[in-house]
Amino acid sequence: MxxxxxxxxxxxxxxxxxxxxxxxxxxxxxxxxxxxxxxxxxxxxxxxxxxxxxxxxxxxxxxxxxxxxxxxxxxxxxxxxDAVAALRAQRGQVTERIDRLRQLGDGLDRMIEAHERGPLLTTEQQAAIFGPGWDPDWAGQARQRYGHTIQWQQYAERAAARGPQEWQAVADAVAEHERALGAAMDAGVAPGSAEANRLVERHREVFAAYFPLSRQMQVCLGRRFEADPGFAAHYDGIRVGLAGWFRRIVDASARAHGIDPDTAAWE
The missing domain is CATH 1.10.1660.10 (Multidrug-efflux Transporter Regulator; Chain: A; Domain 2)
Known part of the structure; x- marks a missing residue:
């Protein structure tokens, strides 16, 4: 009172x-x-x-x-x-608001965790989805190297919204595209051809599961796939020479869009 x-x-x-x-x-x-x-x-x-x-x-x-x-x-x-009825109605609205805030809190917890460690999966789930060659420490290493970038933030935002099924769909799309790259290389698809350019565009679509990939960024990524021993080994494990072939089809597509692969920057 x-x-x-x-x-x-x-x-x-x-x-x-x-x-x-x-x-x-x-x-x-x-x-x-x-x-x-x-x-x-x-x-x-x-x-x-x-x-x-x-x-x-x-x-x-x-x-x-x-x-x-x-x-x-x-x-x-x-x-x-009826004051009691009004208060009961208000109590119902408060309960709904509490539920929404609790959901928001859970979402924030997932976002924080995703920013800190990437995919919100157990080690066993990662091995089952990404294959036995997957190193669970890769996400932590990537955060140490790229955690300050907008791309890591975008990656974490996507990771926070995904469970095992969503990640399995991502892994399946990546594997399907890599098989298509290997088959195209075997078939002698030439850089700059319509089929090669379609594969380049599909790569950007698939990669967008992690973060949006500009054409210039794709050129930088293709360059790294060929130069980095780990990435090169992965692609050459699909087809010998695939890492270099992939870089060439990406470069040819970039030139068709007015981008000089030699000066392309991560932007």
Whole structure:
């Protein structure tokens, strides 16, 4: 209950301090007729009586639990208003809000974890999805190297939304594309041809499961696939020379789009 009020009433500032309500809110409630001071000084300043303060106290209580001003007015002024029903309805809305906030909290936890370690999978799940050659430490190493980049942030955002089934779909799409690359190389598909360019575009689509890949970035990636021993071994394990062939079809596609592979940058 609010503290006793002097017979002369309380000023706007005193009420604001006592109830923890802004002067602006008190002005607004006065303007809309929700809580008007009963007294005025000779100079026209507002003075709140004990009854005024009691009403304000009730308004503050209802506002704190999220009841709207129109509903508060009805509860306080309409003798036919069912305050219990209004409060039960508000309780239901609060429960729904709590559930949404809990879901939001769970999502934030997943996002934080994904930023810290990449795929939210157990070691066993990673081995089953990405194959026995997959090193679970790769994500941690990538974070150490690229954690400050926008691409790692985009990767983490995608990882946070994926479970084992979603990651399996990503792994299947990558494997299917790599088989298509090997078959195209065996068939003698030439860099710059329509089929080669289609494979290059498909690579960008598949890679977007990790983060968006621009054409310039793809050139840099193709260069790394050939130069990095680990990546080269992976692609050459599919077809000997596949890493170099893939770089050549990417470079040819880039030239067709006005990009010089020799000067392409990660952007």
């Amino acid at each position: 609010p503290d006793p009020v002097d017979a002369d009433g309380l000023t706007l500032g005193q009420v604001s301090a006592r109830l923890g309500v802004t002067v602006r809110a008190l002005h607004h409630w006065d303007d809309i007729g929700l809580a008007r001071p009963s007294l005025r000084t000779a100079a026209g300043y507002r003075l709140y009586t004990a009854a005024d303060l009691e009403r304000l106290h009730r308004i503050v209580v209802y506002r704190e639990i999220g009841v709207g001003l129109d509903r508060i007015r009805a509860i306080l002024d309409d003798p036919t208003a």
